[in-house]
Amino acid sequence: MNTTTDIIDFNDENSNTTYNSTFAEILHARVSRRDVLRTGVALAGAATVAGLPLEASAQSVKTAQKLLGFKAVPKSRADSVLVPAGYTASVIYALGDPLSADIPAYKNDGTDMDFDKRAGDHHDGMEWFGLDANGQPSTSATTRGLLAMNHEATTDEKLSSFFIHADGGTSTLPRPAVEVDKELAIHGLSFVEVRSERGQWRTIQNSPLNRRVTQLTPVEISGPARGHALMVTKYSPNGTKTRGTLNNCGTGSTPWGTMLSGEENWYGYFNRSANDDAARGDKSVIALNRYGRKQGEASRHGWESAGTDDKYVRWNNSKIGSSVDGSDDYRNEMNTFGYIVEVDPYNPTRMVKKRTGLGRFAHESAAYSIPKARQPLRFYMGDDARNEYIYKWVTKELWNPADATAADRLAIGDKYLDHGTLYVAKFDASGRGEWIELTMDNPTVANYSKYKFADQADxxxxxxxxxDAVGATKMDRPEWNGVHPVTGEVYFTLTNNSNRTINPDPEKKAQLMPDAANPRAYTDMKKDKAQTGNPNGHILRLRENGGRGKPTFTWDVYLFGAEAIADAKSINLSGLTEDQDFSSPDGIAFSRRTGLCWIQTDDGAYTDASNCMMLAAIPGRVGDGEKVTLNHTKADGTVVPVTTFVGKKPTDMSLKRFLVGPKDCEITGFCETPDGKTIFVNIQHPGEGTKQADIADPSKYTSQWPANAGYGAGKRPRSATIVITKNDGGVIGS
Structure with missing residues (x-):
């Protein structure tokens, strides 16, 4: 969700006060032959990723040399999607599009119903799952497949998701049940079959694989917290089930062919009564406050007010029952959200599973390490809130390549995602860092004075x-992450952080000084408005060090977001030009066909110059740049030096702007066909700046996309998926 302060930002939670055929082309695109020889990059070590073979050919190398051959698109504030010359972007799947043969076309006037059989809202993270001619799973299919997609939220002002209601909806409590029912359905996940026929992509409305997951869909609790006392609710007294998946943002996939979805800002959908702390009187109050749900605070949509039906009552997270264990109310309901969710996209009959072992926080994407036989898998994750942390899950079981083609994909998920070790990252000023184990075997965790953990589930x-207990490094909103398909290095987007300051106020405990991994604190002017902290964000990368003993890594900052004209010594440390500058990096993904790194923005700081965008990059390696010291001057004149590690500055052939979206949107979600000739990208919440009071006057909508691009009825803006192809049929990015 957009980070401008003019729009309610539920992503800015602030409770922490304390790779197909050719790896060779990727290699040639990113690392020179001399570098390969010098550093000993071993292709054999990355022989397969998700069942795709390693091959090399002269043609692939030739293709690699053409990467980023397109002309960079300029910044734009137009209400349209801008891509380079020689490319075509078309809308394929938008809010309200029907997923069943009996559902009519979307009227887009607020009267549509049956959202449990339509595309949800706020298209976000997205994955491609190929289908062969017989509709069976295929890792090589390029013209038929499933798009598995998150529907994060809704465009709203005050309480109402106003674009989906005829008159803009109700902004006061209690909320009408008919409105809430729409909103419950519009969140979650969707799976839609898409096909390319004679070069034109379309959705298949009557596909048996089409599916929605909404807030009423039964979901299984899996992993350490399954059946735990913290999961007991009126709906599931034995703590093994819940309903729905909420505020899903980043995605990921697994080597065995399933989708992973991260539940992000779920906390704001719950309500707690003004006297709930006293009613509880136990350590759950500490946990609730730490997760951003203080007593008496209003919920995001007031769903709990829509009636006495259980589907509404569950959003009241207060202790209102008399039971000791919570089996007569929903005091523990919030504990059933905040996880990495696994889904088998090929089997609509299988229940969704929440993998509790990977931790509960504001999850974005989950990216896995290059699978190597007889070694553990690693899954990397970020907690998207100011001052939060970077995490890693290491599987107990060692990777067996035969599991990549197992028939029961969720059973393989049980094997690797329910048993393992959760770690959190701590960065130091030397450019190294440590993964700290979060288990009861770590005495610092087990003996934490501020919260007594009962067990691993807790x-x-x-x-x-x-x-918190182990002193992990507080980061500038860790969002998506991606794993370089050759080097295995991990890239994390750090979107921004208004809490960074040279002069922290002792009364504002969330404020903190810059540090080596989050080194900037500066003022960025947006028209006449001063934006402080780290408004433009940065992209950090790390390389696992391996070896025995404590798991460690080496890190640097790949890119610093900044305006091209910003000071090169304190802000534009990456030397970005007008064809490269960006702000608030959010989505990040690597192409397994070309090795290109795709960077997407969710920005409010630089929207006076450009709408949100997507860039294509050929990154180098950790340590390819230099050490830089920033000298911050405090109010009293004291100079505070902060040393950081900056990646090699990009050139016009290693970083280019590829796409700019329509007004008020976020660019998010990326997936591609295995041949790299088609990519899918999501345009989220165009027209977000529209006022609810202006719902009857389309001329006052800040965006009318995609209707103004010729897609669908009405003029209300809609989140949508676009498909991008190259006019000559070539590989995207070449």
Missing amino acids: ICVNARLAA
């Missing part, structure tokens, strides 16, 4: 508190 459910 640690997983309250992972933020465990990370």
